[in-house]
Amino acid sequence: MGAGRPVEVAIVGGGIIGCAAAAFAAEAGARVTLYERAEIGAGASGRNMGAVQHPFDPILAPLYEETVQIYRELSQRDDEFSFPGEPAGLLMVTPDPTLLEPDGEEPPLGPRSDLLAPRQVQSLEPSLADDLWATRLETGFPIPPHAATAAMARRAREGGAQLELGAAAVPAVVNGRAVGVVLEGLRPRAADLVLIAAGPWSPYLLDPSGRWQPIVATWGATAQLELASPPRHVVEELRVESVNQPVSDAATARPPSAEKTPSIFTLAAAGSVVTIGSTFLAFEPDPRAMAPLLVERGKRFLPGLRDTRIVATRACARPQSLDGRPLVGEVAGMQGLFLAAGHGPWGISSGPASARLVVDAMLGGDASVIPDGLNVRRFDTPTVREVHV
Ligand SMILES: Cc1cc2nc3c(=O)[nH]c(=O)nc-3n(C[C@H](O)[C@H](O)[C@H](O)COP(=O)(O)OP(=O)(O)OC[C@H]3O[C@@H](n4cnc5c(N)ncnc54)[C@H](O)[C@@H]3O)c2cc1C
Incomplete structure (x- = not known):
């Protein structure tokens, strides 16, 4: 120099x-x-x-x-870049309320909402399934990927x-x-x-x-959807915080069966760009084959997905450190x-x-x-x- x-x-x-x-x-x-x-x-x-x-x-x-x-x-x-002024909020949803009981350490997120019963979840996000429990976190800014x-x-x-x-x-x-x-x-x-x-x-x-x-690759497939009235919140199936680790043995078996494909339902809607995900695999999946599985699994949480159209599919690798x-x-x-x-x-x-x-x-x-x-x-x-x- x-x-x-x-x-x-x-x-x-x-x-x-x-x-x-x-x-x-x-x-x-x-x-x-x-x-x-x-x-x-x-x-x-x-x-x-x-x-x-x-x-x-x-x-x-x-x-x-x-x-x-x-x-x-x-x-x-x-x-050309817009960033939401306020977080949309992150709703972590589950049909099983016992999963929402604190099991020791809380995520360090400041105020975390109490357990939301299905009726409260419905009033926040009417398009979600009517038997879901949730917790709401003051985070989650959706932007196009x-x-x-x-x-x-x-x-x-x-x-x-x-x-x-x-x-x-x-x-x-x-x-x-x-x-x-x-x-x-x-x-x-x-x-x-x-x-x-x-x-x-x-x-x-x-x-x-x-x-x-x-650092190892943990592959995810996502699908971009056309969807009328998507949830405003970022929605994630509970336990998404456990995704930050190398993939399990199940994820290295190829090809996994549809039911066994390790995936966690997530949805983020940035205006009309609605993305759902995602898988956790040790190999690069074919996103066109995975997208229908993601939609199928997502219907459990968002019944309106039965009327959706897949407009794009993608696969990419998380750089996952040990x-x-x-x-x-x-x-x-x-x-x-x-x-x-x-x-x-x-x-x-x-x-x-x-x-x-x-x-x-x-x-x-x-x-x-x-x-x-x-x-x-x-x-x-x-x-x-x-x-x-
Ligand atoms: C399905 C999925 C969903 C995700 N969702 C979110 C989310 O909602 N929010 C969030 O915060 N994060 C999310 N992530 C994680 C996030 O996308 C990654 O952590 C982040 O993009 C990694 O960025 P990077 O720049 O380190 O690597 P990359 O984006 O992988 O970029 C590395 C680049 O290096 C290039 N490259 C490789 N080798 C060479 C070479 N020899 N010479 C030149 N170029 C090379 C590649 O082509 C690539 O463009 C998600 C990841 C996945 C897989």
Whole structure:
């Protein structure tokens, strides 16, 4: 890094984390190039459920709160991005009221409503089945699934970042120091600092042997529906907070039977964009085959789904870390090589704030800004392959 010239930053991955990091780094004066092997939001960042919500984890809660703030500011400056002024509310529903009895630790969400009986649930959301119990949480901002990532990409471009699409990249490391990236065809691109933000593919970019796996892919299928009068709340089948963990053995059996497909009913309606989900699988499902199963299962909660039309189907992978929290910071023993990945089911809700953290650590040179519970170094060290350019 020479004095007098801007720091060159290479970012690998054009999901929510990469795009937000590109925006923040460019705004801080770095010369930023983001390399995305497909298109912006090609992974989960463009294909998720579109619910910005509390991640049920005290370590992640500040990231969620800051991310909401970032989206609020973004909606002020970007006419194409709108963010709800107030949360729509999250209704966690179940036909079994015993599931709503507190079993020890409550999610750290501040005021949580009491148990809502079916009659109260009906008065809040008349379209839900009339035998559902619920609890209501003051969180849940529905946005179209691709919207936040697209807005962050626009902000990055406005700030002067170059976004190279269709450009698969691997980090170039020489003598324990990041020197840039290598694109397909062995084309080197120099940089002072490199950030890997490639979601569930990140471990392979650092350690191609596949031995370093603190983040694994948990595949989800979703369906976008045409639906008259969808619920205003984000609706989730109770126990969705248990989704932030690697998939169970059942999810690795392929193909699972329809009944055994691990899925949890969720619905988020951002205006006319109504999305239902979602599965938790160790392999990439065919979303066209999964969508009818999601609708079928969803009818238990939302009978009106019998009259719906599926307008789009999607599959994407959650970058699921082993302890449910992202890995952020400089990789041990690799100067200038940073990672921000592993946001599991909460990347849209917490990703921009962790992108800001990693950019602060990269450009400020101060690793202490990253809380221990998020630091990449809490896991063992990947064997980074040296690539000479
Ligand atoms: C079904 C489903 C529903 C979800 N719903 C929600 C929700 O409602 N709310 C929420 O907060 N979160 C949700 N999530 C989680 C959220 O979508 C993810 O945590 C988040 O999108 C991860 O962002 P990322 O930038 O880390 O990774 P990704 O979005 O996976 O982006 C990584 C990018 O890197 C690119 N890439 C990979 N390798 C290379 C390479 N070698 N060179 C260049 N580019 C490369 C990929 O093409 C991809 O575009 C959901 C996830 C799933 C699967």
